[in-house]
Amino acid sequence: MKVKAVLTRLFFALFVALTVSTSALAQDADEALMASLSKKLDLDITAIADSPVPGLKQIFTDRGLFYISDDGNYFMQARIYNVAGSIVDETENALKDLRIKGIERFAESAIEFKADKEEYVINVFTDATCGYCRKLHNEMDQLNDFGITVRYLAWPRAGINSQVYRDTVSIWCSEDPHQAITDAKAGKSVDDASCENEVAEQFKFGQRIGVSGTPNIVLPNGSVIAGYQPASVLRNTIKDSI
Template sequence: MKIKNLSLGFLLFAFLVFTGYGSECEVEKDSVKKLQNKIGPMLGGGKVLEINKSPVEGLFEVIIEVGDRMIPIYVDCDMKYLISGEIIDIEGKRSLTKEKAMELAKNMAEKKAKQLEKILGQERAGKLFEILGPRITSIKLVDVKDIPGNTVRYGNKNAKYTIYVVSDPDCPYCRKFHKEMKEVLKKAKDVKFEIILFPLAFHKDAKKKAITVLCEKDPKKRTELLDKSMKGSIPVKKCEEGEKTVKDNLKFGELNGIRGTPAIIFPKGIVISGYMKSDKVLEILNALK
């Protein structure tokens, strides 16, 4: 194994260990809460899940959840220094950090499998695993009763199956998926799409576009307006209902860990984030029927 570069995190780690900094770490009852308060703002919405003794004296191993992943990082016993890097067993030529990350990923996959089997049954959950592979760990679950109601509908309103799409009119991958969505509607007549407008903060015009679309009462004109907004600028309007809907949509995303677009909510509240082709959408939908 070749180590080409020593990261800043590794240098700090070396400083702490080889200068004898700190003593054996003892995990206290409020350690997780205390550390979350200290480093939470640095994690970009991440969450401290647990704190354990690390393989190295003087350090805690901290498991954090960021997005759809669980990651090991390290802090000193006094929780003054955070170390983002690898602990490498020199004699064994093993990255203990990578091994831990793989263990966490495996545990996450097994946990998701049990959740999906409970909701879908073993057969349908198995089909979903075959289709998604490693992507299965990124699945989220939402209660369909909590999904916001003021959406933009595409397809037959009486269709048997509904797929919700959390979308931003200025998101490049949302625009790509918007085209794939229409391909799905050409191939399947038993499904409709409901678009949950979710303008991301760094798209400066997205919120104005979303509110404008939601101010339109006529369903057909609303879809036409969203189509136009996906291609470029549209005349801006304001209304109380549109502003409230956008606020509610963003709150829904926050409560359910949806931070990016597109996010596709299939029947049974199965959420899969990211762009996908129309054939993949149909394959997943058929597995869930």
Template sequence: MLILNKLLSTLALACSLVFLVGTVNAQSEQQVRSELQKKIGQNTKIKSVSQSPISGIYEVLVGNEIFYTDANSKYLIQGEIIEIATGKNITEQKQVDLNRIKWSELNSSNALKVVRGNGSRQLAVFSDPNCGYCKRLDKSLQQLDNVTVYTYLIPILSADSAQKSKQIWCSADPQKAYVDWMINGITPTGKGDCSTPLDKNMTFAKTYGITGTPTIFFTDGSRFPGAVQITDIEKKFSSLK
């Protein structure tokens, strides 16, 4: 019984220490956040502050951007933390996780859709009809087989982008009108007077920090910005198997 009592006392002390360390860490993170917010001003909102893998260095999230600071909030560090033993880029992995979405949050009814082959592999592309890199990507995507591509139009470049997006969506065959314009240079002829999902797509883009086109999403929620090479897309598809 005496041994059992000692064991219980030891466990209770250990739990108390863990709770105390957690409380102290939380207080330190809050203090760093408060002090840093004062220094950078209220116009730049800090989303969170947490302890980084390096003692005395804190990870700071501003929007979806990652920075680091010291315990006194004297320095703001912009760069990457790499674990030497494994070569793991901790900052890059955190950035990937921050940019990840839930595939289920995408509403396919707001997208143009094309299926090639058995359509088993899926990806979503956010595109502007006046985006040169989007046109380059769309030409590359023609090489993919057994794929379903959902294209969400977000006219962010100009007023003409909005007009062309409406004309494409309101065409008799929106997907064909999109391909004709993006790949063959045939101007869409739709009147642009139908109901479109463009506002919903723009809201989604703003909510998830999609600020450039093209932006690709895969079914695991990860995103690839820019005109990604087909080899990189194929490699990503292989990793999802």
């Protein structure tokens, strides 16, 4: 019995050592692949993981989600659907997780219009110069009455270092950001202001999850509405997504 116990412990130790070694080798290979792709494609790669399709990995970048063959020779932008049973959009599911986890980082730096009787929280990438963003903002009271809290994330459409970006920073750094963004969306000017802020980080995160215009509404389950919906329609869309 003692010999058997010793052999069992040795086998287990060998198994653990091999598992750790294999994991370390795989991590090294992934890091080498990320470095090579970043250099070749001029991409900021934030993460790499196995995809649902054997032979493909999914890579999260500053310009969205892409796929790469295990040997690193083939790079593609695609959507993967699992059709084994009911049709499942695997790419969207990966992005949902990324959106939900990433957005929580900005909970404190978002401009939040909180519902008194909150039932849902939506995150909206917005630009004060965007016509449909203004239309959505005009329905804020109705959205809040529906129990929908709105968190605004900055997405200046003209990009970082544009005048729109500088105006967005002024909104976020205002003594009263709620009033400043309301004024800006009414076409009023906002006094210049500066402070430590996460406007650029919010914009870059939006790019990583595929935001290409505003408003871009991230629902509680991580799915996205790319564009404006009236408050009553948006409420039903949120309910249907839960």
